[in-house]
Amino acid sequence: MIVFVTGLLALSGALLMLIAAVGLLRMPDFYTRMQAAAKAGTLGILLIVAATGITLGSVSALLHAFLASLFFVLTTPVAAHLLGRAAYLSGVRPWVLQDELAGRYHTQTHELGSGRAPTASLPGIDQAEQASS
Amino acid sequence: MTERLVGLPATSLPLTAAMVILVGALLLALIRIVRGPTIPDRVIALDLMASLVVGLLLLLGAVLDLLAIVDIAIVLALIAFLSTVAFASLIERRTRE
Numbered sequence: 001m002i003v004f005v006t007g008l009l010a011l012s013g014a015l016l017m018l019i020a021a022v023g024l025l026r027m028p029d030f031y032t033r034m035q036a037a038a039k040a041g042t043l044g045i046l047l048i049v050a051a052t053g054i055t056l057g058s059v060s061a062l063l064h065a066f067l068a069s070l071f072f073v074l075t076t077p078v079a080a081h082l083l084g085r086a087a088y089l090s091g092v093r094p095w096v097l098q099d100e101l102a103g104r105y106h107t108q109t110h111e112l113g114s115g116r117a118p119t120a121s122l123p124g125i126d127q128a129e130q131a132s133s
Numbered sequence: 134m135t136e137r138l139v140g141l142p143a144t145s146l147p148l149t150a151a152m153v154i155l156v157g158a159l160l161l162a163l164i165r166i167v168r169g170p171t172i173p174d175r176v177i178a179l180d181l182m183a184s185l186v187v188g189l190l191l192l193l194g195a196v197l198d199l200l201a202i203v204d205i206a207i208v209l210a211l212i213a214f215l216s217t218v219a220f221a222s223l224i225e226r227r228t229r230e
Contacts, residue, residue: 007147010192014151014158017185021158024165024181030174033165037181048188051148052203055195064203068191071207072184075214079180082221087173090228 006051013047016040029095030087038080045072145196152192159185176220183213 023036046069053065093099105112162185165178187206194202 003147006195010148010151010195011154013188014154014192017181017188018154018158018161020181021161021165021185024178025161030171030177033174034177037177041181041184045184045188048151048191051151052191052195055148056198056200056203058200061200061203064200064207068203068207068210071210075210076184079214079217079221080177082218083173083177083180083224086221086225087171090171090173090224092171092173 002054002057006055009047009051009054013044013051016044016047020044030092031084031094034080034084034087038076042072042076148192148196152189152196155185155189155192159189172220172224176217176224179220180213180217183209183216187213 017040020037020040023040024033027033027036049065049069049072053062056062088094088101088105159182162178162182166175166182169175169178187210190202190206190209194200194206
């Protein structure tokens with residue numbers, strides 16, 4: 001019974017991580033690739049951690065598994081958010097018809113404008129360049 | 134140790150199959166690293182590869198019944214997180230200059 005449960009957990013986790021890798025390969029731009037890798041990858045690694053903890057079975061192993069899953073839940077979104085912000089500031093354009101953030105994000109002070117009066121921004125992120133590209 | 138590596142027990146067949154799937158996912162992420170048009174693409178692929186290796190280590194610990202491998206996996210996850218954060222701040226700082 002336990003073998004069945006752990007096998008199911010490990011296989012579904014591995015399949016989710018495979019889905020994450022396929023999404024990383026097939027998605028059209030950086031931001032969609034990032035969300036595929038972050039979300040599917042996190043759930044996959046959580047299932048694999050649970051499978052390992054149940055297989056090993058001891059209290060120490062379950063504690064290790066709990067700490068590892070807590071670590072993954074805390075760090076993966078932070079890493080993805082930091083990378084997405086760095087990519088946007090370095091000029092990677094999202095694959096959309098209109099970039100809603102263009103001209104509203106002050107790249108020096110990291111303040112968001114309302115959009116009525118566009119804040120002054122770096123040449124990389126303003127509406128004119130968005131329209132011409 | 135070596136005979137446990139070679140002759141895996143039959144009850145760990147699903148875990149071994151999951152490890153094979155993870156190796157396939159590693160190859161797909163490697164293609165994205167080679168192809169990736171921008172540096173952030175490569176960094177996110179590297180991050181996913183690190184968590185794939187962590188998953189491989191965890192499954193190996195489950196198959197071999199070794200708790201120490203779980204510790205190694207946690208440390209590898211920590212290093213991968215720190216390297217991703219360092220790459221992100223490097224990308225951001227390089228564009229600001």
